[in-house]
Amino acid sequence: MLSSLSYAILALLATKPQSGYDIARQMRPPLGLLWQAKHGQIYPELARLVKLGLVEVERIDKQSGPPRRVHTITAAGRSELTRWIVKSPQARPANDEFVIKAYALRRVPLGAATSLLNDQIQTHEHRIAALEQLHQAFVSRNTKATAFDSPRFGEYAALRRAIGFEREHAAWCRWLLSELTATEKPGRKGVRQPAVGRSSAARRK
């Protein structure tokens, strides 16, 4: 069985032939929307896919530096990718360090907790702004790129998911901050937010 990273690489190569560096650039944290990985993991994985016959490599010599190695997905690679996509996955753990911090947040001084949350909220706002700029670029450049049958739909879907998750995380941080503030100043009950209601999708209708 192949790793998730292998399938992420195959998915990228299915759109067009690319070098390891190209792949690494698209997977670079923190803006790798499809999958995040470092080149130290990508190059060996690519070599493995070549050895398995799922990917072919063409070496292009240059006057200077290492030769550029352009990788192309093979027919076997494409069928392996589609085979993998259609079988249902089991959900990943999705461990998040910040949940641990929130879990034990009442054990630290209120001031430190407040500034931690403000830091976190600001970080997420910045990330959201960057993602929304990408979204704008997507929608305005070519409206058809957002349609399901467009070759760039995959990118668009990954981008929407990233925006949704960042917003959800930011909202949760703001809720934490409001709870904390309500404790600090018990008179201000107005800032407390209501209990978990219906999902945003339900509200959207």
Place this chain on the structure above:
Amino acid sequence: MLSSLSYAILALLATKPQSGYDIARQMRPPLGLLWQAKHGQIYPELARLVKLGLVEVERIDKQSGPPRRVHTITAAGRSELTRWIVKSPQARPANDEFVIKAYALRRVPLGAATSLLNDQIQTHEHRIAALEQLHQAFVSRNTKATAFDSPRFGEYAALRRAIGFEREHAAWCRWLLSELTATEKPGRKGVRQPAVGRSSAARRK
């Protein structure tokens, strides 16, 4: 430096002394809200924390089976935990296999894509229902358990985050399905949902 798992263990032990088995139970997938790990990782990590003096262990012999080993956080453990909480973290990668599938979804037959999405949506609905039941139990059993200064606030915060993320993921899957359906039957433009709007938090105001 310690691993995230170590801090998750310290956070759990900060609430009360527990055995490795107790910790493993709370971290068991798929309902480990704070952090997910298997006992094969937890037992060695606990031993390491004991060796570092952040945790103490009391061996309780029983008539049968292995002795129960109850772990207690030390003063050094508590201060290490609070020290770690207050310094801002860098965000985790948060890789999700399903994003790869969505990225390349237009490469598989429409029928297979549809049933994959329906499967995924159903799985998430089930998870949401289970989490909401936990939430109900929390709110109805003791209203004060949801306040920031309650000893169980950490659990509650982790639960709210899990619910929010599951809902966001389910909403994204439903969006994918609506895009796919719009492609299949181009006459039905009504099912298409609008472009990314304002965040749910913004709407909540």
Place this chain on the structure above:
DNA sequence: GATACCATGTAAGTCGTTACATGATTAT
């Protein structure tokens, strides 16, 4: 002259999963 980007790879080490190993107790 320093920093960033292009471009490829390897090595050591940590994090995490899966399986092996053992054995009593409780519920169906």
Place this chain on the structure above:
DNA sequence: ATAATCATGTAACGACTTACATGGTATC
């Protein structure tokens, strides 16, 4: 009887990060 839960640990392997290693090109 069979399975699930209680209860602890280790070993092998795979996934991932960080650092080492090299060297040209472009920008400030």
